[in-house]
Structure formats: C-alpha cells, structure tokens
Amino acid sequence: MKLLTKAVKGTVDLLPEEASKFRFVEALISDIANTFGYREIMLPVFEHTELFARSVGETSDVVTKEMYTFNDKSDRSLTLRPEGTAGVMRAFLEHGLFNQILPEKYFYNITCYRYERPQTGRLREFHQFGVECLGAEDVSADAEIISLANSIFDYFDIEDIELRINSIGCSDCRPNYKKALVEYFEKHIDSLCDDCKTRLDKNPLRILDCKNHECEKLVKDAPKITDYLCEKCKTDLSSLERYLQNMEIDYIIDSSIVRGLDYYNGVVFEFVSGEIGAKSTVLGGGRYDSLSCAIGDKQIPALGFAMGMERFLLLLKENKFEIPKEDECDLFIAYIGEEPKAFAIKLANDFRGQGISTQIDLNARALKGQMKLAYKIEAKNLLVIGEDEIKQGKATIKNIQTKEEREVAFHNILSEAMDIL
Numbered sequence: 436m437k438l439l440t441k442a443v444k445g446t447v448d449l450l451p452e453e454a455s456k457f458r459f460v461e462a463l464i465s466d467i468a469n470t471f472g473y474r475e476i477m478l479p480v481f482e483h484t485e486l487f488a489r490s491v492g493e494t495s496d497v498v499t500k501e502m503y504t505f506n507d508k509s510d511r512s513l514t515l516r517p518e519g520t521a522g523v524m525r526a527f528l529e530h531g532l533f534n535q536i537l538p539e540k541y542f543y544n545i546t547c548y549r550y551e552r553p554q555t556g557r558l559r560e561f562h563q564f565g566v567e568c569l570g571a572e573d574v575s576a577d578a579e580i581i582s583l584a585n586s587i588f589d590y591f592d593i594e595d596i597e598l599r600i601n602s603i604g605c606s607d608c609r610p611n612y613k614k615a616l617v618e619y620f621e622k623h624i625d626s627l628c629d630d631c632k633t634r635l636d637k638n639p640l641r642i643l644d645c646k647n648h649e650c651e652k653l654v655k656d657a658p659k660i661t662d663y664l665c666e667k668c669k670t671d672l673s674s675l676e677r678y679l680q681n682m683e684i685d686y687i688i689d690s691s692i693v694r695g696l697d698y699y700n701g702v703v704f705e706f707v708s709g710e711i712g713a714k715s716t717v718l719g720g721g722r723y724d725s726l727s728c729a730i731g732d733k734q735i736p737a738l739g740f741a742m743g744m745e746r747f748l749l750l751l752k753e754n755k756f757e758i759p760k761e762d763e764c765d766l767f768i769a770y771i772g773e774e775p776k777a778f779a780i781k782l783a784n785d786f787r788g789q790g791i792s793t794q795i796d797l798n799a800r801a802l803k804g805q806m807k808l809a810y811k812i813e814a815k816n817l818l819v820i821g822e823d824e825i826k827q828g829k830a831t832i833k834n835i836q837t838k839e840e841r842e843v844a845f846h847n848i849l850s851e852a853m854d855i856l
C-alpha cells in the first residue's frame with residue numbers, strides 16, 4: 436500500500452513552534468494596521484472564477500497559468516483565491532458598504548493559492564497579510580498606506596529593504612503609453628516569447644513583467660511610463676514624493692515597477708529585499724480605482740497592498756528578530772496510584788478553569804516517565820500527588836527552575852497556587 440504521508444508540492448506544514456511564531460508576528464502586524472484604523476475582514480477561500488478573471492485580468496500570469504480552478508458539483512466554475520483584493524472589493528459592493536462615510540479600511544490574514552514553480556519564498560499555498568482602503572481618492576491615502584507598510588518593516592527593524600514607487604498612469608495617459616510599447620515591441624517581435632506575442636495584441640503592459648530572459652532584455656530599452664504620464668498622474672506622483680519626504684520615508688522611483696495584476700492604475704509600489712535569494716518583492720500594492728467598475732456598477736477609488744508572510748518571516752530570520760517562545764505549561768501534575776490519578780485529573784481541570792495551563796500524563800506512565808514528560812514539555816512547576824498527600828490533604832508545588840518549594844493545602848489550593856504560578 437502506498438504511504439500517504441507526503442504533503443502536496445508547494446505546500447508546507449507549520450508545526451507548533453513555527454505556527455506559534457507565525458501567529459505572534461501576524462498579531463503584531465495586525466496591531467500596527469489597527470493603529471492606522473484598519474479592521475479585520477474574513478472572506479471565503481474560493482470565489483467565482485469570473486471574479487478573478489475580470490479583476491486580476493485575463494492576460495495576467497495569475498489568471499492564465501496559476502489559478503486553482505475547479506467545477507463544483509453544480510458545475511459552477513470556482514477558484515481558490517490567488518490574492519485578496521478582488522474578494523474584498525466584491526464583499527464591499529455586495530454588502531453596500533459604500534453607503535456610508537468613506538473610506539472603509541480593512542486588513543486580512545489569508546491563505547492564497549497559485550500554481551507557481553516552488554522555490555525559497557515561493558509556494559503554491561502561501562499566506563498574505565493585506566490591507567485595502569476603499570473610497571479614498573486623495574494622494575494622502577497613498578502616502579498613508581505606504582507609511583503603514585513602512586511602519587511594519589520599521590517595527591521589526593528590517594534593514595535591507597527598499598521602497599520602490601512608480602505611477603503606471605490612468606485611463607487618460609495609459610493608451611498613449613500602450614501605443615508606444617506596441618510600436619517598440621513590434622520592431623522586436625521575433626525575439627519575444629510566444630506568450631508575449633499574444634500579450635502584444637491583448638495587453639502589451641504585461642510584457643514588462645515577463646520572466647523570459649530574451650523578453651527581459653528587450654524590456655530594458657522599452658519606453659518608460661514616466662515619459663507618458665498626464666499632468667494629473669505626474670502631480671499625484673510628486674505630491675506623494677513630498678508626503679514621503681516629509682515623513683522621512685526613503686524611496687526610489689523605479690519605472691520598471693508595473694505590478695503583475697491588471698487592476699492597478701496610478702501609484703504602485705513594492706518593498707524589495709535582497710535577503711531572500713535574488714531581489715525579491717516582499718510587499719506590493721497600489722491604486723486600483725477601476726476595479727469596482729470592472730466587477731460592479733460603482734466607481735470606488737481604492738488602494739491597498741499585500742505582503743507575503745513566508746517572505747516576511749524569512750526576512751525576520753535574516754535580521755535575527757527574536758520571537759519569544761510560547762509558555763506552554765505552567766503546572767505539571769504527576770500522580771502515584773489510582774486514587775491520586777483521579778484526584779489529579781479533577782485538579783488539572785480546576786486549574787485550567789482558572790486559566791493556568793496544566794498538563795498531566797495521558798499514558799499511565801510510572802512516576803519516572805511522568806517526570807521525563809514534565810521536563811520535555813518544559814513545565815514550569817511540578818505537583819506530585821500520592822496516597823500520602825491525599826491523606827494529609829496537602830502537597831508541594833515545586834518550581835522546576837528555581838527549585839523553590841511551597842506547601843499548599845488542597846482545600847484552598849487554587850487561591851494559594853495563584854500566588855506562585
């Protein structure tokens with residue numbers, strides 16, 4: 436019989452120690468988002484395939500190559516979310532959340548699914564921390580959201596991280612830029628990969644983030660969006676620069692940042708680090724003012740970002756950020772004999788009821804085996820109950836580290852123990 440003990444390629448198990456670190460970091464980041472007025476939103480793992488096709492874009496790599504799509508038993512085409520933004524906008528529109536004073540600010544901690552080639556920091560099931568600010572038009576929103584992202588890296592003292600910003604233009608200026616791109620790439624059409632030949636027709640901007648080596652070489656000399664921006668997009672970008680300078684947030688303008696998803700317009704940004712293999716994007720985002728119109732019938736200016744948690748945790752490791760170990764066991768109750776065992780089981784429950792994490796042996800081991808277990812789980816205190824203790828109505832709680840001992844009477848053990856545990 437074939438053993439079924441191997442996880443699916445591109446997925447990872449987070450064993451308890453890793454899981455607790457992960458949750459610790461996630462909670463800190465969520466707290467930072469709270470200080471900027473973001474509240475958590477929790478959405479389904481799968482959505483109608485059409486939602487991602489129309490928002491992330493029919494020509495993006497995510498939609499054409501990477502989605503986990505399946506038909507359910509009623510023959511609906513569904514897709515495991517490859518990202519969080521489309522679902523958030525869908526929920527915002529579905530629940531009529533635009534009928535109030537805006538913006539609405541949401542954050543999420545989610546799993547995402549993309550069929551990519553797994554490598555360090557790239558998985559098929561991965562985690563994102565993301566924020567979306569819906570109903571904010573002014574550039575101050577772009578500045579605020581970038582400063583939120585920046586605060587996360589600051590808080591964790593991440594050193595080798597670079598903020599890159601760009602504008603990818605709006606519906607006024609982008610058509611001219613697209614035209615210039617088509618003219619340029621048509622001259623080099625023979626060197627383009629097959630995918631990019633199709634992209635040239637359908638969405639030439641997507642050629643700019645093609646990973647094919649030959650295409651990448653061509654992209655280096657392609658026209659730059661910054662030379663085609665309209666007055667509004669130029670002014671927005673320079674206002675953003677002023678706000679960032681004012682907040683003393685370092686950045687560089689990088690016209691090669693185009694983002695891989697189709698819903699963006701205007702300001703886009705990425706936080707890039709050289710510490711996870713090749714220069715790699717840990718966090719990316721920007722404005723997506725037309726997404727609401729692509730999937731609904733409302734015009735909602737919006738922006739956001741998402742950060743890959745696996746990549747962020749790799750960065751924390753590189754930067755030697757100390758994640759405290761979880762305290763797992765305040766008290767271990769060992770027993771000798773049947774009556775003490777029943778007593779210990781009841782007592783353990785009473786302690787747990789008081790919020791004290793308490794463990795007892797579940798394998799009916801002799802005292803020596805129970806002690807080994809207490810040391811293995813790094814219990815902080817030990818209480819041994821035998822026939823004598825039951826008879827005398829008292830026992831000794833020992834602090835395993837300091838060796839300090841204190842006698843406690845069973846009739847008020849909970850309140851007495853509270854002082855020492």
Ligand code: HAM
Pocket residue numbers: 517518519520549551556557558559561562563565566567695696716717718719720721723738739740741742743744745746
């Ligand atoms: P994205 O750039 O596709 O943007 O993904 C954001 C981050 O998710 C990346 O910077 C990276 O850290 C992480 N990531 C992406 N793919 C993988 C993978 N296969 N394995 C591990 N980590 C990965 C978005 O998803 C947009 N929804 C961001 C956004 C929110 N824009 C506006 N609002």
